[in-house]
Amino acid sequence: MISKQTPTNTITFLGTAGARFMVSKQLAASGGLWLNLSGTELLIDPGPGSIVQSAKRKLNAEKLSAIILSHRHLDHSADVNVMVEAMTNGGFNRHGWLFAPADALGNEPVIFSYLKKFIEGIVVLEEGKSYSIGNISFSTPVKHVHPVDTYGMIFQAQGRNFAYIADTRYFEGLSEHYASELLIINMVLTEPRPPIDHLSVPDAARLIKEIKPKLAILSHFGLHVWQAKPWKIAEELTKQTGIRVIAARDGMKFDLAQMEEAKQ
């Protein structure tokens, strides 16, 4: 049966692969997150294959209002150029914005200069700033600890909010910046592996316990997490934290209304 009310607040996972081996071998897809919040559509972190994954899932890039990069690493930005071209119908429908940290745009910019003319503008992400686009507002509360300029985001739409904790090492105070109802955590590692600046399973447990969201969704899995089966790790974290934790799957479309169902 087709529901009359189409979901208006959804997050589609165009990939769940994190870091080099998972992405190089495409053991999982790496296309980023596609948001549709109150009718405004945004693409976050278009890694390799974002164009393939979004087209396959019949998401129309021309509807995008913006593309947001948490940072310049390839698994988050590789398809930014082709997605700008798709968003603007090859430049014939000039619109949309690109948000990215300063070093993604500096002397080795991730976006080709000829494509910059296709969009309305580029906004540099900065610590502690808020931005609005269409019916959505989002903030980049804190600079992450990662080898390049990196920001996570908190999104607000229709009285709902959720946080996307992009790549980072765990650091004191991280959770204070991401108070939200729903947490999306890029969890690359099973165990902390200094000096690698990525979140691990124990880090995710700590964040969930500290932030106490209604629900946490794990994504961006490294090879060891993948081998340990992300859904098993999610079950374990649910037991450990008392908060429902799920593992994202490639193509999963999550409706923010499901947060309520998640509360136990």
Ligand SMILES: [Zn+2]
């Ligand atoms: Zn990274």
